[in-house]
Amino acid sequence: EVQLVESGGGLVQPGGSLRLSCAASGFTFSSYWMSWVRQAPGKGLEWVANIKQDGSEKYYVDSVKGRFTISRDNAKNSLYLQMNSLRAEDTAVYYCARTLVVPAAMSEYFDYWGQGTLVTVSS
């Protein structure tokens, strides 16, 4: 059974940092792209970042470029999101999601999601 378990969320002051983790099990982690998707309270879904199987390619939504860094450790079956210079608008539930890529269509989607971890940026 595929399982994704996020951790590391919490309350942080504006300008602060936080590192999210996602522990994966039930599938060959190193064979899949992985992504972070967030959802602000009462709002819709927003893709944040993704990373290729070997970590050689990483992509970010414009609003987090230069502040967030996605990474992975295939030996530990873990995905990470280092978040620096946090802003109030980064307040959201952050989901880790297994990502399937359709190369011929330059398309991707998310077939399994974790339960999410809440990040609150407030003074």
Next chain:
Amino acid sequence: SYELTQPPSVSVSPGQTARITCSGDALPKQYAYWYQQKPGQAPVLVIYKDSERPSGIPERFSGSSSGTTVTLTISGVQAEDEADYYCQSADSSGPVVFGGGTKLTVL
């Protein structure tokens, strides 16, 4: 930036058919995907590549595409289908984009 447009809400009675639309200029060239999200839960993939249904998703869920609009159809709606539904796609060179979401109410 690229946008996908969904109606904020759709209401149907049990047993009826619910249709949720999603519009975007790049949809004729890009696949669309649909997710169901119930309160306090993570999203669940219900349709991929416009019309494919993942294993474990009931047959009453189906997807279709016509021009710049894709549609999620739920036939014989049940009370348990009440949820928020999000479409997802991308434009030709941009990142993943989600629609704003549609709240399905089962009357």
